[in-house]
Amino acid sequence: MVQRTLKRLPTKHKALLSGFALFFLLLLFIPTESAKASKNSQILEVGKRYDVPLIVNTPKQLAQALDDEPLQWQTFKVTKGDTLAKIFKRAKLTPQETYYVSNAGKDAKRLLKMRPGQSLQLLIDDQGKLESLSYELSATQTLHIKRQEANSFASSIESKQLDTRLNYAQGEIKNNFWNAAVKANLSEKHIMSLAGIFGWDIDFALGLREGDSFNVVFEEHFVDGEYVESGKIVAAEFINQGEAFTAILYDDGNYYTPEGRSMRKSFLRAPVNFKYISSSFKKRRFHPVQKRWKAHRGVDYAANKGTPVIAAGDGKVIRSTYDKYNGNHVFIQHGEKYVTKYLHFTKRAVKKGQTVKQGQLIGYVGSTGLASGPHLHYEFLVNGVHRNPRTVTLPKAQPIAKSKAAQFAKIAEKRVSQLNNTKRIMLAINR
Ligand SMILES: [Zn+2]
Incomplete structure (x- = not known):
């Protein structure tokens, strides 16, 4: 699984990952060296507390960082079901502050629609009071809310x-x-x-x-x-x-x-998404699709059981049933001329008489009926005659x-x- 995920990553990501891997590998060699160095210089002592440098983004934060009691932006991740009140509670802020902040002008209303995965930055002073809040609305927009006086906040949106x-x-x-x-x-x-x-x-x-x-x-x-x-x-x-x-x-x-x-x-060339189909050309060369098509008047898409199958075009379901040859199968009529047939489903997703849209889910790949393994057998008929769906000329x-x-x-x-x-x-x- 990990390997497959790695393979699917764009090369940029792969380069990044190998960069990290190299970095951690290098780290393995460092500890003994640096431990000795700190012992010799006796700068760090066990049991003593040291200030860890802050990440500084703005001059104001720099000024605060140089202060004795630096204020630090705290990040709160928005999780499912979160509200401003819940996040403020986690930050040990009072319900009153929640109220004042959510009433800090029209822009502040955006805080009512926070989405999971986003995050809220809070700057809280040493009395535990909210100094300011910032919330990234999108890649180009950030909401800022700042304390004005005792109990009033002002909001603004920064646009890039x-x-x-x-x-x-x-x-x-x-x-x-x-x-x-x-x-x-x-x-x-x-x-x-x-x-x-x-x-x-x-x-x-x-x-x-x-x-x-x-x-x-x-x-x-x-x-x-x-x-x-x-x-x-x-x-x-x-x-x-x-x-x-x-x-x-x-x-x-x-x-x-x-x-x-x-x-x-009016028709998609394939009623399955290519990402589900094992697509090694080499494998296919031993089983020429064309030959198979002539032999049984359909195209076989080998795919895992449960792979979604979609309607090739808009139409009406004229058959959705089970028999011992076709297994679970669905036929769709498209206008006067065309019929598409889908066989061997593990499960059907549409009923006879139902109208379907192109791309709509109609069933799942299986091996019911006469099928040696899970695959979709797909047929395309024009005026009752079987045609190859992948090469047939279709209306302009x-x-x-x-x-x-x-x-x-x-x-x-x-x-x-x-x-x-x-x-x-x-x-x-x-x-
Ligand atoms: Zn077949």
């Missing part, structure tokens, strides 16, 4: 500018998409959104091949020049088995081809609204040139 910069990543798939994406420094969030953006065109579970490649331009957010978090993917290109797909983000939050057709289509996606077309074309042109630029940069680096 969020800078957005573009970064890019590029990779070629050797044996699986996840590893190639991690190697390209893509975050888990970006890996999943990339698979989502192209999920209508590419089967990420079984359709990727060695030599497939991707090229991504994404946002990164900074505050005071410090990296805070990654933002949206604004443009991406994926080359799958020689076919290139390009997606551009528009203001409406959706992705379109450079020509302005929605990436969103909706184009962007005419009124937006000109504006989108401008964005698309810029993004495509950014994608091409990153390709040139990478070519130059790798030369």
Whole structure:
């Protein structure tokens, strides 16, 4: 488990972890040396108390740190079910102070909606009275509450500018998409959104091949020049088995081809998330999917029992039952022409007659009926004829609204040139 977690970490994190490991290794060699040194110099004595230096962030704190009785900011983690009153009680502050603080103006009302995991900084004087409070609302906003007079507090919100910069990543798939994406420094969030953006065109579970490649331009957010978090993917290109797909983000939050057709289509190529599918190409070469498809008119996705299976498209459940061949199975009718079939579930999640949305959970992978091991057997029928869901030609996606077309074309042109630029940069680096 630990190993798997380590493998999934971005390389940056791995480097950080190995850095820590090295640091602790070095520590092992230090103790005997430093113990001798302190004995010789006789600076530290056993049983005597010493002031530990404070972490100083501001001139005010510096002044306090130099004082005889320094005030120290104390951090209180917000846990589930916490309220300001509960935290103040832990900090040995009075209910009166809770009342005064929560009435310190409009901004102070934000303290009524604290979320678990966040933390509250309190500066308490030597009489045990609250001097000031600070609470990070977001990466860019901090709430400050300061004592004015005896029983009155004032609140203010400090806002910092969020800078957005573009970064890019590029990779070629050797044996699986996840590893190639991690190697390209893509975050888990970006890996999943990339698979989502192209999920209508590419089967990420079984359709990727060695030599497939991707090229991504994404946002990164900074505050005071410090990296805070990654933002949206604004443009991406994926080359799958020689076919290139390009997606551009528009203001409406959706992705379109450079020509302005929605990436969103009536069917997802795979009814399971690729992250659940054992995706070693080598293994697959011994069991060519194509051959298996011809043999039994469906695609098999080997996955652990309990893996969620989703509806490939919007539709209506026309069958949800059990028999000894198909096990627990679900059939969905999509419009007039299309039917999708999902077999061998361990458990079904929908009933006959129910309307389902694309991506909605319909059951869990199992091995009920005639199945040698847990897998999803998936069939795709067009006008009653079995077709390969991974290659069948599907209805063209909706184009962007005419009124937006000109504006989108401008964005698309810029993004495509950014994608091409990153390709040139990478070519130059790798030369
Ligand atoms: Zn099958």
